[in-house]
Amino acid sequence: MCSIIGYSGNEIAAPIIVKGLKRMEYRGYDSVGVATESQNQIELKKGTGKVTEVNSKFQLDTLPGKIGIGHTRWATHGKVTDLNAHPHPSNSGKIAIVHNGIIENFEELKKKLEDDGYSFKSETDSEIIANLLQKNYESTKNVKDTIMKTVSEIKGHYAFVAMFENGQLAAARFHEPLIIGVGQENIFLSSDVLGFIEYTDDAIYMKSGNFIILKNREFQILDFNGKEIKHEITKVSKEFGDAYKGDYAHFTLKEIYEQPELISKAGDRTINGLEEAVEYIKNAKNIYVTGSGTSYNSALIAKQILSKYVKIKSEPIIASELQFAPETIEENSVLIAISQSGESADVLEAVRIAKKSNCKIISIVNLLTSSLTRKGDVVLGMNCGPEIGVAATKSFTAQLIVLYKIVQKLNGNITINFEEFSESISKILENPVKIQEIAKELKEVSDVYILGRGINYPIAIESALKLKELTYIHAEGIPGGELKHGPLALMDTDVFVIVINPNDSTYTDTLTSAREIKARGAKIIGVSDIESDIYDYWIKIPKINEILYPISEIIPIQLLTYYSALEKDTDPDYPRNLAKSVTVK
Numbered sequence: 359m360c361s362i363i364g365y366s367g368n369e370i371a372a373p374i375i376v377k378g379l380k381r382m383e384y385r386g387y388d389s390v391g392v393a394t395e396s397q398n399q400i401e402l403k404k405g406t407g408k409v410t411e412v413n414s415k416f417q418l419d420t421l422p423g424k425i426g427i428g429h430t431r432w433a434t435h436g437k438v439t440d441l442n443a444h445p446h447p448s449n450s451g452k453i454a455i456v457h458n459g460i461i462e463n464f465e466e467l468k469k470k471l472e473d474d475g476y477s478f479k480s481e482t483d484s485e486i487i488a489n490l491l492q493k494n495y496e497s498t499k500n501v502k503d504t505i506m507k508t509v510s511e512i513k514g515h516y517a518f519v520a521m522f523e524n525g526q527l528a529a530a531r532f533h534e535p536l537i538i539g540v541g542q543e544n545i546f547l548s549s550d551v552l553g554f555i556e557y558t559d560d561a562i563y564m565k566s567g568n569f570i571i572l573k574n575r576e577f578q579i580l581d582f583n584g585k586e587i588k589h590e591i592t593k594v595s596k597e598f599g600d601a602y603k604g605d606y607a608h609f610t611l612k613e614i615y616e617q618p619e620l621i622s623k624a625g626d627r628t629i630n631g632l633e634e635a636v637e638y639i640k641n642a643k644n645i646y647v648t649g650s651g652t653s654y655n656s657a658l659i660a661k662q663i664l665s666k667y668v669k670i671k672s673e674p675i676i677a678s679e680l681q682f683a684p685e686t687i688e689e690n691s692v693l694i695a696i697s698q699s700g701e702s703a704d705v706l707e708a709v710r711i712a713k714k715s716n717c718k719i720i721s722i723v724n725l726l727t728s729s730l731t732r733k734g735d736v737v738l739g740m741n742c743g744p745e746i747g748v749a750a751t752k753s754f755t756a757q758l759i760v761l762y763k764i765v766q767k768l769n770g771n772i773t774i775n776f777e778e779f780s781e782s783i784s785k786i787l788e789n790p791v792k793i794q795e796i797a798k799e800l801k802e803v804s805d806v807y808i809l810g811r812g813i814n815y816p817i818a819i820e821s822a823l824k825l826k827e828l829t830y831i832h833a834e835g836i837p838g839g840e841l842k843h844g845p846l847a848l849m850d851t852d853v854f855v856i857v858i859n860p861n862d863s864t865y866t867d868t869l870t871s872a873r874e875i876k877a878r879g880a881k882i883i884g885v886s887d888i889e890s891d892i893y894d895y896w897i898k899i900p901k902i903n904e905i906l907y908p909i910s911e912i913i914p915i916q917l918l919t920y921y922s923a924l925e926k927d928t929d930p931d932y933p934r935n936l937a938k939s940v941t942v943k
């Protein structure tokens with residue numbers, strides 16, 4: 359999703375802004391821009407492409423002045439073009455803005471502004487904000503009233519930073535993230551702590567419905583009615599600044615390799631604790647588990663382990679679907695909301711719906727400073743450190759570990775030796791040569807199917823998601839028993855099938871499915887702790903407590919998709935069209 363940044367301080371702004379944008383690259387984007395103010399003049403440069411490319415083409419970091427704004431755009435309204443990139447100047451050029459989110463009533467506002475003589479250069483909804491600010495500034499003559507009037511006119515979810523030609527900055531937040539970094543010599547306004555963590559670890563998490571006015575280092579935070587708000591400075595965990603690849607070629611690879619270590623830590627940082635989560639679950643009328651993408655796949659596993667190991671029924675819900683069936687949620691139930699970022703708009707909407715029905719919220723979240731954290735009655739931290747690669751890898755494992763810890767607390771008879779498990783996971787990662795060879799075979803393949811039964815079916819779907827994201831290969835997860843009900847028609851010599859086949863109750867049936875597929879000429883990659891000559895390629899996983907199979911299956915598949923991405927020359931860290939944190943619905 360778009361990242362916004364504003365800077366006001368004692369140093370030249372542009373290079374600091376470019377660095378901040380670079381650190382927020384993981385959020386996903388397609389174009390970049392910076393504007394600065396110097397001697398009451400706003401200068402602006404922007405273009406499509408990666409931060410480094412756009413910077414070497416336009417020298418964004420040579421813009422003058424100690425005040426500036428920057429942006430990486432993830433296209434929603436309008437194509438990926440230089441003109442649609444942010445910042446957007448107002449018609450007079452005296453104000454420039456960067457924006458993250460969606461202005462829902464932009465067509466109506468655009469029409470009104472056009473009637474007033476304003477013209478628009480881009481196809482974006484964001485340019486409305488620049489011109490609306492100009493119009494309101496011309497009538498109110500002060501920044502505070504201008505922002506209040508502007509936010510009362512725009513509808514939607516947004517965070518924006520506006521720069522005025524007198525060097526004043528203002529930023530407003532409404533349901534999109536905006537954090538103030540408070541340094542000794544400088545102030546930052548950013549979508550993400552990574553925008554400023556190199557300079558300061560003191561942050562103010564702005565509330566939705568608040569805005570800030572900033573001149574030099576002096577600032578005031580107000581609500582949309584103009585009432586001044588007291589603020590609290592929070593120390594940002596330095597760990598979130600530790601977002602370097604180190605010796606790894608990509609963040610994704612580094613994050614895959616961090617998994618053995620996170621196993622002991624996941625779920626250890628909590629707000630209100632595991633005990634309270636367990637009490638809510640025991641006393642709930644119903645249990646719902648929600649998430650998007652990979653986090654939803656964790657919800658599918660939650661259902662299976664809650665029913666199998668603690669005889670508790672739960673309903674997984676795709677977060678984006680709940681708004682179309684809010685009546686699904688019964689009063690006085692519990693919603694377990696899973697989200698790495700804690701900022702996925704769909705998940706936050708599901709939480710809003712559940713809260714309306716008086717449900718307790720158990721948030722399983724990585725970013726403990728996120729919106730989902732604030733909305734949880736209990737918060738269980740994934741505690742897996744920053745995940746920069748756009749595709750979720752280590753956060754999936756951390757989510758599952760947190761769920762296992764819940765199950766263990768609910769049923770004292772279940773013992774999981776996490777230390778031993780961590781060692782067996784390390785062994786999978788020790789020697790990737792075989793996986794690298796299989797990745798070469800996938801280079802020219804256009805369709806991959808992944809088969810799994812029971813608890814292994816969510817892993818089939820998660821594997822398909824990873825393949826789609828990282829390699830752009832068409833991939834589909836299939837419940838093994840459904841093969842004969844349709845998908846078998848697709849099997850021929852051109853396709854590869856990954857068969858997830860651990861030594862659990864699904865083993866024999868899945869091996870039979872593999873045989874049926876092989877008879878149609880497809881190539882089989884078996885992911886199993888038991889070797890079989892049915893597999894053309896065997897990815898060996900350790901023999902372990904069967905509750906842990908999902909993690910030991912997904913890790914080699916994450917590696918396989920990573921190496922396949924390298925074979926196909928796609929960027930594993932930043933897949934096309936995707937954003938790390940999907941803050942719009």
Ligand code: F6R
Binds near residue numbers: 650696823824940
């Ligand atoms: C898949 C992926 C996405 C996210 C989804 C939810 O690799 O990264 O599907 O899982 O956008 O994100 P969070 O967990 O931040 O809510």
